[in-house]
Amino acid sequence: MKIGFFGTPEISSQCCEGLLAGHELLFVVASEDKPSGRNRKITLCPAKKFALSKNIPVFQPENLMDPAFISAIRRFKADIYVVVAFGKKIPGEIYNYPPHKTINLHPSLLPKYRGAAPVEWAIMNGEKTTGISVQLINDTIDGGDVIVQEEMGIDDDMTAGGLYELIAAAGCRLLGRAINMLETGEASPAKQEDKEATFCGKIDKKIAHIHWNRNAFEIHNQVRGLNPKPSAWTIFRGMNIRIFSTRPCTDPMAAVPGPAHIKVLDKKRLLAGTGGGCIEILMIQPENKKVMDAASFINGYRPVEGDHFI
Numbered sequence: 001m002k003i004g005f006f007g008t009p010e011i012s013s014q015c016c017e018g019l020l021a022g023h024e025l026l027f028v029v030a031s032e033d034k035p036s037g038r039n040r041k042i043t044l045c046p047a048k049k050f051a052l053s054k055n056i057p058v059f060q061p062e063n064l065m066d067p068a069f070i071s072a073i074r075r076f077k078a079d080i081y082v083v084v085a086f087g088k089k090i091p092g093e094i095y096n097y098p099p100h101k102t103i104n105l106h107p108s109l110l111p112k113y114r115g116a117a118p119v120e121w122a123i124m125n126g127e128k129t130t131g132i133s134v135q136l137i138n139d140t141i142d143g144g145d146v147i148v149q150e151e152m153g154i155d156d157d158m159t160a161g162g163l164y165e166l167i168a169a170a171g172c173r174l175l176g177r178a179i180n181m182l183e184t185g186e187a188s189p190a191k192q193e194d195k196e197a198t199f200c201g202k203i204d205k206k207i208a209h210i211h212w213n214r215n216a217f218e219i220h221n222q223v224r225g226l227n228p229k230p231s232a233w234t235i236f237r238g239m240n241i242r243i244f245s246t247r248p249c250t251d252p253m254a255a256v257p258g259p260a261h262i263k264v265l266d267k268k269r270l271l272a273g274t275g276g277g278c279i280e281i282l283m284i285q286p287e288n289k290k291v292m293d294a295a296s297f298i299n300g301y302r303p304v305e306g307d308h309f310i
Helices: 010-020 046-053 067-074 118-124 160-184 216-225 294-301
Strands: 002-007 024-029 034-036 041-043 080-084 102-106 129-136 146-153 232-236 239-249 262-265 269-273 278-286
Touching: 002 010, 002 046, 010 024, 010 046, 010 080, 010 160, 024 046, 080 160, 102 160, 118 129, 118 160, 118 216, 129 160, 146 160, 216 232, 216 239, 216 278, 269 294, 278 294
Parallel strands: 002 024, 002 080, 080 102
Antiparallel strands: 034 041, 102 129, 129 146, 232 239, 239 278, 262 269, 269 278
16 A cells, blocks of 8 residues: 555654565655753654665654645555654544544554553553554544454563564564455454543653662562663762662662662672562663663762762
8 A cells, every 4th residue: 555654763663664565655654853961962763764775755743633644645546645754743634534533553542542642641650461453543642443352471571672673573474464455445443432441641751760768679660661771860979870770679688778779689780678578689870871780879979878869
């Protein structure tokens, strides 16, 4: 089929590549280029980079209702539009136009986890399973009829980054399956049960801040759910500290006086007290430093009895 694609981050780029293997990709619509990094340099998003490498036209409209933009993409006469992590709500004037309408890849088993950051929230909430849904877009955010779904497990140490890798690989395949079903008339889109819907919002700095009065498993889920970004954070001696990897500690020698208190064990293990048990910190990043293991942090910052996180 002839496809018009809407997407921005790495998962979008990977899905573009997967779709191009069996279909014609007419154009890519991506979010506007934004400054990033310490030098605030303008960088191209992954979907745009991929499209330009394949000489595929790219659009980055500030306003999706701009008549000139709508007219421009209509001239391509796409059979279907595909949306993967685009980041903006697409109006009906766009999603209703192609003969096969517009489909969206959503990384949850809808109607669970509608909205932003479903992967991060599923892990932070300690879910054991999640999945991918391909749905037809309508006016309700992630509330469209579902064409196909696939379930996948979440193990106790899986990070958001690791789960996104699985979703990207499976998502490309699932999108292709949904497109083929629509093209052959085999698709039977199923309405979602709105009463079973759950919703998740964007991750902000407040949500990423570690509250040490929570139990060790909750903090462990927060850390892995926010790895690699935005990453869970805390404060140590007035510095912002990012924590990337942890494990709940069951070692009887690892007793810590209370929540947020720090203990060094065997000169190389970094432990912190929580509201329920203690947690071992494996990978940590002090402010303006590279990510390091616990032993390197201990050698460099020499935490002592009485030190604690905030």
